[in-house]
Amino acid sequence: MTRSPVTTPPPEADQPAAHFDAPPPGSALGSHYSRCFGCGADHPTGLHLAAVTPDGATVEAEFTVGEAHQGAPMLAHGGVLAAAMDEIIGMSVWLFQRPYVTARLETDYVRPVPVGTTLHLRAWCNGIAGRKAYLEAEGRIGAPDGPVAVRAAALFVQVDMEHFARHGDAAAIAAEHHDFEVNP
Numbered sequence: 001m002t003r004s005p006v007t008t009p010p011p012e013a014d015q016p017a018a019h020f021d022a023p024p025p026g027s028a029l030g031s032h033y034s035r036c037f038g039c040g041a042d043h044p045t046g047l048h049l050a051a052v053t054p055d056g057a058t059v060e061a062e063f064t065v066g067e068a069h070q071g072a073p074m075l076a077h078g079g080v081l082a083a084a085m086d087e088i089i090g091m092s093v094w095l096f097q098r099p100y101v102t103a104r105l106e107t108d109y110v111r112p113v114p115v116g117t118t119l120h121l122r123a124w125c126n127g128i129a130g131r132k133a134y135l136e137a138e139g140r141i142g143a144p145d146g147p148v149a150v151r152a153a154a155l156f157v158q159v160d161m162e163h164f165a166r167h168g169d170a171a172a173i174a175a176e177h178h179d180f181e182v183n184p
């Protein structure tokens with residue numbers, strides 16, 4: 001991954017442990033918001049990512065590129081692939097049970113992704129320093145060990161829950177309650 005200094009953890013960064021109340025290894029994470037473009041079941045043209053954590057520290061999901069996700073004819077739009085990276089990375093910081101938002105997302109596009117392709121996504125954390133989490137993800141074609149099509153590195157910044165009420169829709173947040181509650 002071509003990472004900038006902004007998304008490279010500093011030497012003092014800690015490797016975080018999963019939160020004691022995070023989903024155990026093998027669990028599905030569920031959607032954090034039913035109308036989320038990345039994971040919401042109620043979004044008509046969204047990515048519908050359904051993430052699982054195989055080990056309590058990383059997350060995985062599959063994304064099948066559909067016609068609604070095209071850029072060039074029958075090829076995935078780069079922005080849609082970046083959205084998939086953003087979402088799977090967001091789900092990986094969800095394991096720490098603190099609310100985070102994307103501050104910076106860097107993406108390497110390695111191979112074109114035709115419509116109909118299933119991308120196997122995986123994300124993990126490279127370190128946390130204060131409010132800043134340094135994260136990485138990859139999307140592989142056809143299988144978990146298939147050829148890499150897209151890689152991403154990100155800086156996520158921890159916020160308080162007020163962030164979502166102040167800038168978003170507090171009523172919508174209250175309407176969706178989860179057992180595993182972090183980001184709305």
Ligand SMILES: CCCCCCCC(=O)SCCNC(=O)CCNC(=O)[C@H](O)C(C)(C)COP(=O)(O)OP(=O)(O)OC[C@H]1O[C@@H](n2cnc3c(N)ncnc32)[C@H](O)[C@@H]1OP(=O)(O)O
Pocket residue numbers: 006032038086087088089090091094100101102103104130131132155157158159183
């Ligand atoms: C399960 C959930 C899945 C969710 C997946 C999808 C996730 C998303 O897409 S979230 C939506 C997109 N992101 C946003 O809307 C965020 C918009 N930005 C913001 O709200 C603010 O800029 C925010 C919160 C990131 C930072 O603001 P603020 O809280 O005032 O902190 P601030 O002091 O500016 O920054 C904190 C630190 O991060 C650094 N930082 C913040 N933004 C950046 C950036 N873009 N690049 C580099 N560094 C940055 C600052 O330099 C600072 O570093 P230091 O502590 O070393 O001085």
